[in-house]
Every structure is written in structure tokens, then in C-alpha cells.
Amino acid sequence: MRVPLPRPQTANEWIEYAYTGAGEVIDRVREAQVLLVNKCRITAEVMDQAPGLKMIQLMATGMDNVDQVAARERGIVVRNVVNYGPDAVAEHAMACVLQLTRRVPEWQGLVNAGQWSKSRFFCMHDFPMRSLKSMTLGVLGNGAIGDHVAQFARAFGMAVIRVERRDATEVRPGYVAFQEALARCDVLSLHCPLNDQTRGLMGAAEFAAMKPGAILVNTARGALVQFDALKASLDSGHLGGAAIDVLEIEPPPADHPMLTWSHPRCIVTPHIAWATLEAQANLASIAMRQVEEFMRGVSQ
Structure with a gap:
């Protein structure tokens, strides 16, 4: 994305990676409680290596890269972003x-x-x-x-x-x-x-x-x-x-x-129909609002 992600107001430790290859996913999610992800595949194996994971926020509408059955079985909330552009x-x-x-x-x-x-x-x-x-x-x-x-x-x-x-x-x-x-x-x-x-x-x-x-x-x-x-x-x-x-x-x-x-x-064209600056900003805003709402609910 070419727009910055807003940060949640709820206290957090923010770790950001510009790019994550398939072989890097497990190491990078081990300590995560909330995971923001786009196209990386989040499988049952990945979830099992992240015992503290509570939420997966997809920075997209499509959800096929996350094993949603495995997430439900482990009590992990999965959210996507719809109608952002x-x-x-x-x-x-x-x-x-x-x-x-x-x-x-x-x-x-x-x-x-x-x-x-x-x-x-x-x-x-x-x-x-x-x-x-x-x-x-x-x-x-x-x-x-x-x-x-x-x-x-x-x-x-x-x-x-x-x-x-x-x-x-x-x-x-x-x-x-x-x-x-x-x-x-x-x-x-x-x-x-x-x-x-x-x-x-x-x-x-x-x-x-x-x-x-x-x-x-x-x-x-x-x-x-x-x-x-x-x-x-x-x-x-x-x-x-x-x-x-x-x-x-x-x-x-x-x-x-x-x-x-x-x-x-x-x-x-290279999957760019969605990618106006306005749509990217809206996507980021909606996603972070959902993360913020989840974090507040967990901390209360």
C-alpha cells in the first residue's frame, strides 16, 4: 500500500514488515496477538505456532488465504474489509x-x-x-x-x-x-x-x-x-x-x-483496479477501526 496505516490508540507493541515471504510467516507470527495480513497464507499450522493469536485482520475483502475453519476451532476472530472502494x-x-x-x-x-x-x-x-x-x-x-x-x-x-x-x-x-x-x-x-x-x-x-x-x-x-x-x-x-x-x-x-x-x-493490468489512493486510505481506516474495536473489547 502507498498510504500509511493508522496506529490503534489502545496500548500495543507495533511490529511491521514491508514484505513477508512464505518461509518467514511462522517466525513472524509466533508472538502476535493481533495479525494484520493481506496475501500471506495463514494455515492451521501457522496458527498452532502462534498460541497467543486472537485476531486476524485481513487487509482485503478476499478471505481465501486464511483457514477459517481452523481459526474458528481455535477461537481466533477473522475480519476482512468490504466496500472500501x-x-x-x-x-x-x-x-x-x-x-x-x-x-x-x-x-x-x-x-x-x-x-x-x-x-x-x-x-x-x-x-x-x-x-x-x-x-x-x-x-x-x-x-x-x-x-x-x-x-x-x-x-x-x-x-x-x-x-x-x-x-x-x-x-x-x-x-x-x-x-x-x-x-x-x-x-x-x-x-x-x-x-x-x-x-x-x-x-x-x-x-x-x-x-x-x-x-x-x-x-x-x-x-x-x-x-x-x-x-x-x-x-x-x-x-x-x-x-x-x-x-x-x-x-x-x-x-x-x-x-x-x-x-x-x-x-x-496488475490487479490495480481497487488501488486508488482514496480506496487504500479507506481500507486502512476501516481495518484499523475493526482492530481497535477488537482490542478494546478484549482489554475491558
Whole structure:
């Protein structure tokens, strides 16, 4: 994080590490009573080596890096931070939609290559562009981020549909069935959690069912998308574009298929949709308020 963490007012001994590798976790948590952590894995083994541990405060919304069953069995409170920056993620999603519909990276590439200077005319028409007012956005995931994306999209004049879960036995009022939505959406934005039902959600069959020229945006979890299928759909020209802010392994290995392959209609960013300075400050504030409340409760 690029913003400082506030300190709790309750008396404490504060120890901070800028980075902790997997092999350093146990040694660094042995004496901890309250642990602030983001992506480090906190397993039952780690907890057993920290007998005084009473609280784990995640500096994130996702909780999959902590063994929550083991924590409950040991009486350890686990808290996360929710809704600290839904507008930040939604802004990023819409920025990517605008880049892909107005072809911003491709125009910039032509300019950098000197093509504008060589043109006989004042402007260029190499890439067709679309107005958002003519497009339909599908939002899969009904949390605060999805709500903000829908709000921003409507401000641009887009039609917005709520997409029902793929495995739903019935369609909720106000929602559109998953397969129908794939065929209708010009843009599909993913905001659903990663679980057994959503892992690999978007694969070859789903991309084939999407409207020709449609755009996929994923700012949720990397493993929602099957990347080989995404690449094939973009290479074939069926998909009109994709914006990926998350991968299933982070940081990814240098030979990850989304890093070794480059496509002018695919934007890959390093899990930064959430990371405006305002959202980081809000995350820190909420997390420390929760820690403070816990510490006061324990000390009373």
C-alpha cells in the first residue's frame, strides 16, 4: 500500500514488515496477538505456532488465504474489509470499456509508429469505434462493485442487465438468464466471487455463446476465466476485446500465457483496479477501526 496505516490508540507493541515471504510467516507470527495480513497464507499450522493469536485482520475483502475453519476451532476472530472502494473498481472497469470501444491503445500505437504523420488526411479511420449509448452492459455479481458499474454505465447511456448465475434453477426478478445474457451483452463485466460454481466460469462454450464483437471485463478473480479459451476467441476475432485485472496466480510467473501473448484488443493490468489512493486510505481506516474495536473489547 502507498498510504500509511493508522496506529490503534489502545496500548500495543507495533511490529511491521514491508514484505513477508512464505518461509518467514511462522517466525513472524509466533508472538502476535493481533495479525494484520493481506496475501500471506495463514494455515492451521501457522496458527498452532502462534498460541497467543486472537485476531486476524485481513487487509482485503478476499478471505481465501486464511483457514477459517481452523481459526474458528481455535477461537481466533477473522475480519476482512468490504466496500472500501467499489467506485475505484467500477471506474477501472469503465476506463477499460472506453479504451476498448474507442480503440485508444490501438490509436496510440499508430501514432507512436508514425502512421498519423504519414497520413494524407487530418484524421485516420483504421479502426471502427462504437458509442456506449448503443451498447448493452451485463453485470454478473450483485454486490456494491456491480452496482457502481451499472450506475456508471447508465450515465454513459448504456442499457444495463443483471446476469443470473450460470447454475441458477430459476431467474430472479430483474435478472436475465445466463445464456440469454451472453447473447445480448456487448460488454460482460464480472464481479462474482470465486468458488466451486464459478471457477472456470468463462470458457470456450461461453465465449462462443457471446455476441460477436463483445467485450469481457474481469476485475473479480482470475480463475473465473479460462485463459486459453479467451485467447482463442480473441485471436479468431469472435470476441471484440477483453480487459483482465486479475490472474489465477499473482504475481504471475514470467511464462504465464497472458504475459507471453500480446493482443491489441486485450488489456492486462496488475490487479490495480481497487488501488486508488482514496480506496487504500479507506481500507486502512476501516481495518484499523475493526482492530481497535477488537482490542478494546478484549482489554475491558
